[in-house]
Amino acid sequence: MAWPGMEKYQNERIIIHLDYDCFYASVVENERPGLRSLPLGIQQKNILATCNYVARAQGVKKLQLVSEAKKTCPNLVIVNGEDLSRFRDASKKLWLYVREFIWEYKVERLGFDEVFLDVTQMIDFNIANLNLADFPASVLPTCTLASNLACTNADDDKLVEEAADQGIGFFRLSLTDPKRGFSFSWGKLPGHTYPLNDALDLRVLPESDHSSQSLEDDGLDCKVHNDFHQTKHTKHRLHRRLFLAAHFADFLRNSVKETYNYTVSAGISTTKLTAKLAGSVNKPDKQTLLIPAATQSFLDGHEIGKIPGVGFKTAQVLREELLGVVQGGAPEGSSVAEVAFYDKLTHPVTIHDIRRKLTLDRLSQVLDSKEQARKLYGWLHGVDTTPVAQTSLIPTQISIEDTFRSLKGTKQAEQVLIQLVTKLITRMHIDLLSPLPTPTTSTPTPTTSLQRWLACPRTFRLSLRPRDMTGPYSARISKSAPLPRYVFARDSCAEALAGRLVRDVGLPLLRKMGKVGEGELQLVNVAVVNMEESKAGEAVMAGVDIEKVFAGKKVTAEGSRNKNDEDMDWEKEVREIERVYKMLGEKGVEGDHKLAEEIDGISNEEDTIVDGQNLGIVGVMKPIDNQIEPGIGEDLWVKADDNGELSDMDGNGTDIVPAEAPTLRPIAHLRTKSRLDFSELEMEDEVGSPSARGVVCPKCGMGVLLFALEAHARFHEMERREQEK
DNA sequence: TGGGGTCCT
DNA sequence: AGGACCC
Structure with a gap:
């Protein structure tokens, strides 16, 4: 994406970080608005994954034990949140919505409730747009959010001029459509700043010490009457770009709130690191712009472990380096978990401390790679070149897990495996199958009603956490095997496929884990990994109509003939499996062994694990009339x-x-x-x-x-x- | 302490 | 296959 003279504006990035407030609780509140005014906690096993702000006001904490939370807040409403489906769906919905606003889809998801946006090009285009002669034309009177996206008042010259006089700006969301965008007031900076707006005397701020090259005044004098913006700093380009970004962030937050009823906190800065940290300064339903000149002092006050990327281990190493090795150490014969360490509360070490006392060379010696040291050294000084990655529509892994107080033996493990794998296959259908053809009257009926696999995972993984392993934490054991092709049969029910998969792959892997598999288990996790993207997946990514890609091979003119053919083979193979399944279904559950063998013959050709006897398969789902109610009460x-x-x-x-x-x-x-x-x-x-x-x-x-x-x-x-x- | 995810080695 | 990190 480019426009004339773009290069000279392309120096520092503009990054927005969005964080949905107490996300799980918000999802539940949107499902049941009556809960909004009550203290609400989301429970997973013994703890509260999160809670709403009503609950927090009454002393409830995130990640608190449910028993403790109930003590401090007896009227706490508790909703179980162990099944993440609804949260995952809501997260994806919000992400896809925000994504559509951002050029080149520079939108990166972090967990279910955070996104990074690289809005550099959008900001610079709008800045450039203002500098071109069409400044008046790009100014529109204030209109409501609803009409912002298709404002038709642009032709009204009088209104436009008046708006310009009043300092009303128009932020364009589209390179091509000048009417698409929103208006904002140049006179008012939305949200908060760090340092505080009042405390901030921009006139006496020094020239920014770490981005001085971009502070050159480019001569634009905004037509505003507000004193604030008539300071010399308003004329600085980086500041103006960030102000614009603050307005964009405000627009996005309001849009999400109006469209889906989620409140969002945002941070605006020039790197992922600082945008994220800035966002947490003012939290529910607020946004914070980090003034560049304040970056170093802002960072300096943070505890070292607050830096995203500096986890438990690294923080520990750094604290020990500064404070010396923990005295006393571990008692003789004690387990690893009992080794003393510097706690972030009792022994806080700030970025300032590290920055002042540890040189880059020292960091290199202390950390395990030179690269890590260089990155950390940058972070300490507010330097973070990590780009905002486009998060793919296709996940790199899908996993389902459950924890237990005690789960013993292969027998119970099998039960659990069938449950988990059934969910896993259901999730594969949700996340890896192309969206259903939209039922519009204009589109001709698709050649097939079947959805396409956007990607196919090649590997199945089973992970276990034994009950009491001698480990400080986590300690999982995992084994993998090729994922049999038959799980891609789209018209088979998840139960049936799960049964086969557990029998053919799950249980063999369990046995392969030896004693661990038969012992007491605290956690069982099943996953599909190693996603291989299909042509359909790429098409969806590019926003292309999938049907077109496959209807005529001519559409895929690019030299990717091979890949396309492979995909067609893949489609054919899956269809063949589905055909056999269908025949089996018509023959009935007596399970014609010949057909069952046929399935195995087709689907297990490349599988290394074929285990146990062939029992025949019974769980074949056939398309049936929605009206009837089969099997109820049976x-x-x-x-x-x-x-x-x-x-x-x-x-x-x-x-x-x-x-x-x-x-x-x-x-x-x-x-x-x-x-x-x-x-x-x-x-x-x-x-x-x-x-x-x-x-x-x-x-x-x-x-x-x-x-x-x-x-x-x-x-x-x-x-x-x-x-x- | 949950039930997910990412990337690197 | 595991470890570090993120939420």
């Missing part, structure tokens, strides 16, 4: 032997219970409540046996794995409807 029985245990009949941990086995008796009653929501599958465990994993269908006597229950019930419903015809 009774199914879990059976067990006289000891109350499901025997591992085939010795492979698969536990499909034959209906004919005379010694079996029911131990649990299952009833499908809803056909759409798998999570609502109701299970009344009558014996308390956690090992019940197979059920016998009362209709056909077929053994059905729990994960496939829903699909199985649906099969019977389809059968019934066929007979009614």
Whole structure:
């Protein structure tokens, strides 16, 4: 993106950092507005992930134990936030919204609730625009936010002139459409500044010591009457650019609030580091512009660990370097976790301290790489060249995890794995499948109703945290294996695929972990990684209509023929898998082994892990009429032997219970409540046996794995409807 | 202390 | 495969 004379404006970057206020709590408040006025905490296991500001006013803290929070605030409303789906969805929605405003999509996501924006080009274009003769034409009267995006008053010369006289500016959001943008008042700087606006006498501020090259007055005299802006510093280019950015940040915050009802805090500066730190100065629903000349003193006051990039370990090393090795050390024979360390509260070390006492050479010796030292040295002085990365629409990894007080043995682990992998596959569908074709009347019906995979993960990873490993923290163990292709069958239900995946890859990996896999587990995590982007993915990234890319090969004129062909093969392969699945579904759950083998033949060609017997697959989902309610209230029985245990009949941990086995008796009653929501599958465990994993269908006597229950019930419903015809 | 993520080695 | 960092 360029315009005449752009280069001479391109020196220092302008970065905005946005931070959605107590994000999880805000998501819940938007779902249930009644909670807005109440103290609200979001619970994950034993702690509050976050809480709203009403709760904070009553003494509740982030990351506090739920038990403690309840003491300090007995009327605290607590909502469980262990399932992140809604937060992830809201985060993505906000990100996509903000993204559309920023040229070249220079928008980087950090976690679910933060974004960095590099608005340098937008700011410089608008500055340049003002300097060109069209300053009056780029000025519009104030209009409401709603009409800002398509303001039609531009032609009204009188209003325009009046506006200019009143110091009203117009910020253009589009290079090509001069009407797209918002108006703002040059006379008023939105939000806060650091140092404080009142304390800030711009007239006596020294020329900025670390960006003096950009403070050259370019001669533009803004048509404003406000004293503040008639100081000499207003004439400094960097200041003017930052003021403009403050207005843009204000616009973005207001837009997000009006459109989606989320309050946002923002920091405006020239680097990611300083923008982020500046944003945390004034917090809920406020923004802060860091005045460049104050950068060093601003940074100096921060504790060393506050620098994003300086984590627990690095901060520890730096504190020890300054204060000396911790006295006493670890008692003889104590575990690593008991080693004493300098705490940031008891032994705060500031950026100032480090900057004054540790040279670059010293830092190089203390840190593990010269690069790290150079980066840190820069940060200490407000230098941070890290670019704002365009966050891809496609994640590099998708993972699901759960923690437990105690989880023992392969049997329970399998249950957990099926649950987690089912969620994982559902998430793959949400995050990796192309958006559904928009149902507009103008677009011709697409050749296929199937969504496309934007990317395909090549690897499945299982991670565990053993109950009490001797580690100061985290300590996970992980193993990976190739992800079988059949998980990409788009019309199969997540349960069925999960069952197969756990059987073929999950359990083998678990066994590969040896003793750890059978011992007590505190955490289980499943993930798909190694994303390979497809042509469809690239097209979506570029904002191109996917259907066009695939409809005519001619559209992809670029020399990427190979990649495209590979993608077509990939599509064909997945379709073939889906065809076989469909046939299997039509043949019924009796599970024609030949077909099942066919699936394995197709899908496991390249898989290194093919484990256990082929049991036939039952969980095939077929498209069915939305009107009907199959399987609701249908009774199914879990059976067990006289000891109350499901025997591992085939010795492979698969536990499909034959209906004919005379010694079996029911131990649990299952009833499908809803056909759409798998999570609502109701299970009344009558014996308390956690090992019940197979059920016998009362209709056909077929053994059905729990994960496939829903699909199985649906099969019977389809059968019934066929007979009614 | 949660349930996610990123990149580097 | 693990470690450091981020939220």
